[in-house]
Amino acid sequence: MSAATAARDLTAHLALVGNPNCGKTALFNRLTGSRQKVANYTGVTVERKEGRFIGPSGRRFRILDLPGAYSLQPKSPDEAVTRAVCLGELASEPLPDVLIAVVSATNLRLHLRFALEVRALGRPMVLVLNMMDEARRLGMQIDREALARELGVPVVEAIAVQHDGAQALVELLDQGVPPVPTVATPPDLHAETARLLGRTVTFSDTVSLRDERLDAVLLHPVWGPLVLAALLLLMFQAVFSWAGPLMEGIKSGMAWLTDLVNGVLPEGPLRGLLTDGVIAGAGGVLVFLPQILILFLFILALEESGYLPRAAFLLDRLMVGAGLSGRSFIPLLSSFACAVPGIMATRSIQHPRDRLVTILVAPLMTCSARLPVYALLIGAFIPDRAVGGVFNLQGLVLFTLYVAGIASAVLVSMVLKRWFSGQGDTEQPLLLELPAYRLPNPRDLAIGLLERARIFVRRVGTIILSLTVLLWGLGSFPAPPEGATGAAISYSFAGMIGHALEFVFAPIGFNWQICIALVPGMAAREVVVGALATVYALSDTSEAATQQLAGLIGAQWGLPTALSLLAWFVFAPQCISTLAVIRRETNSVRTVWLSAAYLTTLAYGAAFLTFHMASALTGA
Amino acid sequence: MTHAPILLSLRDLPLRVSASIAAVVPRSADDRIAQRLEELGFVPGERVRVVAHGPLGAEPIAVQLGFTRFALRRAEAERVMLNAQSVESPATRTGQP
Numbered sequence: 001m002s003a004a005t006a007a008r009d010l011t012a013h014l015a016l017v018g019n020p021n022c023g024k025t026a027l028f029n030r031l032t033g034s035r036q037k038v039a040n041y042t043g044v045t046v047e048r049k050e051g052r053f054i055g056p057s058g059r060r061f062r063i064l065d066l067p068g069a070y071s072l073q074p075k076s077p078d079e080a081v082t083r084a085v086c087l088g089e090l091a092s093e094p095l096p097d098v099l100i101a102v103v104s105a106t107n108l109r110l111h112l113r114f115a116l117e118v119r120a121l122g123r124p125m126v127l128v129l130n131m132m133d134e135a136r137r138l139g140m141q142i143d144r145e146a147l148a149r150e151l152g153v154p155v156v157e158a159i160a161v162q163h164d165g166a167q168a169l170v171e172l173l174d175q176g177v178p179p180v181p182t183v184a185t186p187p188d189l190h191a192e193t194a195r196l197l198g199r200t201v202t203f204s205d206t207v208s209l210r211d212e213r214l215d216a217v218l219l220h221p222v223w224g225p226l227v228l229a230a231l232l233l234l235m236f237q238a239v240f241s242w243a244g245p246l247m248e249g250i251k252s253g254m255a256w257l258t259d260l261v262n263g264v265l266p267e268g269p270l271r272g273l274l275t276d277g278v279i280a281g282a283g284g285v286l287v288f289l290p291q292i293l294i295l296f297l298f299i300l301a302l303e304e305s306g307y308l309p310r311a312a313f314l315l316d317r318l319m320v321g322a323g324l325s326g327r328s329f330i331p332l333l334s335s336f337a338c339a340v341p342g343i344m345a346t347r348s349i350q351h352p353r354d355r356l357v358t359i360l361v362a363p364l365m366t367c368s369a370r371l372p373v374y375a376l377l378i379g380a381f382i383p384d385r386a387v388g389g390v391f392n393l394q395g396l397v398l399f400t401l402y403v404a405g406i407a408s409a410v411l412v413s414m415v416l417k418r419w420f421s422g423q424g425d426t427e428q429p430l431l432l433e434l435p436a437y438r439l440p441n442p443r444d445l446a447i448g449l450l451e452r453a454r455i456f457v458r459r460v461g462t463i464i465l466s467l468t469v470l471l472w473g474l475g476s477f478p479a480p481p482e483g484a485t486g487a488a489i490s491y492s493f494a495g496m497i498g499h500a501l502e503f504v505f506a507p508i509g510f511n512w513q514i515c516i517a518l519v520p521g522m523a524a525r526e527v528v529v530g531a532l533a534t535v536y537a538l539s540d541t542s543e544a545a546t547q548q549l550a551g552l553i554g555a556q557w558g559l560p561t562a563l564s565l566l567a568w569f570v571f572a573p574q575c576i577s578t579l580a581v582i583r584r585e586t587n588s589v590r591t592v593w594l595s596a597a598y599l600t601t602l603a604y605g606a607a608f609l610t611f612h613m614a615s616a617l618t619g620a
Numbered sequence: 621m622t623h624a625p626i627l628l629s630l631r632d633l634p635l636r637v638s639a640s641i642a643a644v645v646p647r648s649a650d651d652r653i654a655q656r657l658e659e660l661g662f663v664p665g666e667r668v669r670v671v672a673h674g675p676l677g678a679e680p681i682a683v684q685l686g687f688t689r690f691a692l693r694r695a696e697a698e699r700v701m702l703n704a705q706s707v708e709s710p711a712t713r714t715g716q717p
Contacts, residue, residue: 219672
């Protein structure tokens with residue numbers, strides 16, 4: 001035995017392959033615990049999950065959780081990766097030593113067919129009958145030994161959500177690589193599946209009554225949308241109010257850290273870099289983490305429970321009308337908290353065109369980073385008075401800004417749809433499986449949440465941090481000349497850029513102070529508030545300063561300018577991390593330019609119209 | 621064929637009514653949607669039942685096939701042809717899916 005094969009014997013490469021909703025990921029979590037690595041397959045934005053575990057005899061395993069697939073004739077990038085890995089066609093992945101075909105025992109008619117496709121590859125293989133607890137509950141009896149005999153491959157039972165649920169699989173794998181299947185696969189896989197089921201499985205004749213009853217309500221044309229609306233309301237409530245105390249905590253933590261640095265370091269570039277660059281930059285990301293975690297928790301729980309595809313079912317017709325598909329719903333919903341996780345979530349949209357359109361319109365959803373800007377401007381310019389007895393004028397303006405974002409997303413996707421259909425685009429199917437309802441497993445929720453949080457912090461953290469440092473540099477150098485009277489920032493590079501840009505923004509009513517604030521505000525929208533405070537030479541950016549700032553700009557700016565700036569923020573791509581994530585998720589610089597260009601054009605146009613209409617109306 | 625059975629498309633199957641599949645008819649030689657329908661188990665002989673309609677324009681539809689439910693748009697369901705003789709309304713339906 002050569003050294004290479006000996007080393008390979010030490011670590012066996014496994015790949016989990018199976019239909020969506022077969023409980024594959026729960027099994028993966030059960031086998032590997034938190035020893036997982038999540039990344040992308042080289043060159044494509046398909047999630048690659050790898051984990052490790054050690055068998056009872058000390059054998060080491062590396063295991064890939066391949067994307068769920070219905071067939072090895074791929075219809076999406078995910079399925080293409082699954083096929084390529086199973087065939088050893090992907091240069092970056094070794095051919096798996098063992099394919100572990102996972103089927104849900106409750107859905108054998110669908111899943112066993114795919115397992116037969118996998119068997120036809122002629123690779124060493126194990127079949128895992130997952131969700132055996134559910135199958136027993138439904139009154140099914142499966143003759144495991146007969147199935148193994150008929151299939152010519154080892155068959156083990158598993159309950160991935162139970163503590164020892166994968167033990168039989170681990171013990172089997174620990175004994176060594178199973179043999180190549182000996183039974184030939186007939187061409188008609190459906191007929192073969194039916195034959196196998198006839199010989200080895202006794203079905204009780206009830207469809208899951210529980211699911212039937214749940215769907216009768218949740219897919220009902222009236223109750224269904226009402227339940228969905230209630231769930232969304234709860235989710236928004238959670239994201240925007242439950243996260244509040246945590247966000248305040250992070251903010252005061254950052255303030256404490258800033259004070260600490262200010263106390264230790266003398267005034268100078270290093271202190272500025274640490275407090276205004278690093279701490280402000282990292283804080284800008286971290287402060288949104290509670291919202292994003294709560295959002296992810298809701299989405300994960302809805303996903304695990306099997307409800308999400310139902311939401312897509314209820315909304316599909318509406319979304320098709322807007323040039324999207326039911327699958328675009330979750331990414332767009334997430335974008336209300338932050339476009340970055342929203343754009344990351346578009347991976348679940350299988351069709352490239354639908355995915356691209358969703359990515360392009362996601363930044364139009366009013367993300368929470370816009371709220372501080374909206375709050376400042378609305379507080380300063382819109383009178384706090386009741387309208388029609390029940391509504392508040394400030395609240396109505398905020399609502400209008402949200403609606404403006406959604407309405408423009410609808411318009412943009414309709415335009416894009418027409419544009420794509422001119423390019424010979426083909427029919428996009430919905431064809432969505434509505435899986436059995438399940439109670440979300442806390443362990444899987446926790447693992448999923450941790451994983452997504454890690455990806456978010458790593459991705460956005462590095463981008464925002466490096467950019468805020470860069471923008472801090474632009475705003476701090478060169479230092480103001482001796483005896484300068486204005487704010488330091490107006491003598492810096494950012495100030496020069498702001499002054500130079502003044503003539504561009506003058507037609508939409510922006511003064512030079514706003515122009516300067518927009519430069520550091522490229523890092524993240526809410527930074528504009530702090531930047532404005534800096535331009536107006538306010539020493540700190542605390543709550544009191546924001547109040548003070550509101551008074552200042554309320555006295556200095558006209559209403560048309562304020563409204564114009566609000567309109568600008570509905571559209572403007574004032575967020576480098578969004579653009580960076582678009583770049584990562586589409587692998588295309590062209591798409592980044594396309595979205596930045598169209599958003600800026602819309603922003604400028606909307607601000608221009610707003611400014612001139614408001615000027616005409618107020619007689620300014 | 622002289623004795624062609626009367627066909628009905630899944631698109632037009634009423635709510636809560638079941639029928640058995642006669643064929644999946646591709647729209648073109650390379651109809652990926654028809655291909656996927658077959659992979660999902662829409663094959664001759666299997667029974668399907670419409671379990672729900674979407675809230676707007678009764679689109680899409682939710683279909684029970686074996687132990688699995690699928691959401692399909694009507695344009696997709698149109699490819700699935702059913703045996704008209706096999707149609708069973710809910711009153712005559714037994715516990716079979």
